Amino acid sequence: MRTIICSAILLLSAGAAFASGGIWCSADDKAAKFEVEAGVTRGMGGPTFNFRGDLEILGRPDGESLRKTVFEDSNLTQYWLDDKELRLNIYHEHEVAQHINSVELTILTKTTDEGVYDGRYTLAIYDAAADKDQDGKPVEVTGKVSCGAE
Numbered sequence: 001m002r003t004i005i006c007s008a009i010l011l012l013s014a015g016a017a018f019a020s021g022g023i024w025c026s027a028d029d030k031a032a033k034f035e036v037e038a039g040v041t042r043g044m045g046g047p048t049f050n051f052r053g054d055l056e057i058l059g060r061p062d063g064e065s066l067r068k069t070v071f072e073d074s075n076l077t078q079y080w081l082d083d084k085e086l087r088l089n090i091y092h093e094h095e096v097a098q099h100i101n102s103v104e105l106t107i108l109t110k111t112t113d114e115g116v117y118d119g120r121y122t123l124a125i126y127d128a129a130a131d132k133d134q135d136g137k138p139v140e141v142t143g144k145v146s147c148g149a150e
Contacts, residue, residue, distance in 0.1 A: 019043070023081060025088065025107050025121075025147035032057050032123055032141060034105065036071060036090065040081065040149070051076040053090070055103065057125060057141075065096045066127055069103055085110055086117040086147050099128030104138070109147050117147040 024037040036053030053071035060067040069092050078089040086109045093102035103126075109119030124138035131137075 020049075021150040023048070023079075023086060023088075023147065023149045025086075025109075025117075025145050027121055027143055027145040029143040030058060031143050032121075034121075036088065036105075036107075038076065038079075048076060048079060049073070055105065055123075057103070057123070065094065066101055066103060066125060081149055083111060086119075086149060096128070100126075101128055102126045102138070107145050107147065109145065115149050117149065119145055119147070121145040 020039050020041050022037060022039050024035070026035045027033065032055065034053060034055040036051070038048040038051035040048050051071065051073045053075075055069040055071065057067055057069075071090055071092060075090050075092045076088065077091050078087070080087040086107070088105070088107040090105040090107075091102065092104075093100050095101075102124075104124040106122045106124075107119065108121075109117035112118045121143055123141045123143075125141070126136070126138040130139075
């Protein structure tokens with residue numbers, strides 16, 4: 001009887017291991033360097049969990065508030081994953097000297113092989129101190145991005 005119960009528990013726990021996967025993206029070019037990743041469940045609409053990432057905007061002064069950003073679960077505002085595309089929208093804002101600065105990273109990719117997604121990113125950077133016209137428009141930079149999913 002113990003053998004049957006242990007076997008059943010082992011089979012159930014093995015099934016749980018196949019119930020989730022992951023997504024990840026990275027870029028390293030003259031404008032920005034970043035890595036993001038998340039776990040993705042299978043079923044129930046495929047929600048993400050444990051989203052995290054690091055972004056460094058190159059060309060900004062050391063110590064400047066927008067140069068480095070750490071992303072958390074709440075920063076992943078939208079995502080789409082199927083066998084043709086992976087799309088992510090990541091938004092982070094913070095207050096500096098009573099002004100709101102923000103970065104928005106949009107990743108648009110298409111599959112090039114099973115589990116491999118290549119495409120472009122757009123990084124919109126809003127620096128309130130640098131917005132001399134007070135028009136609220138962010139500076140945008142773009143580049144190539146590589147992603148994967150399992």
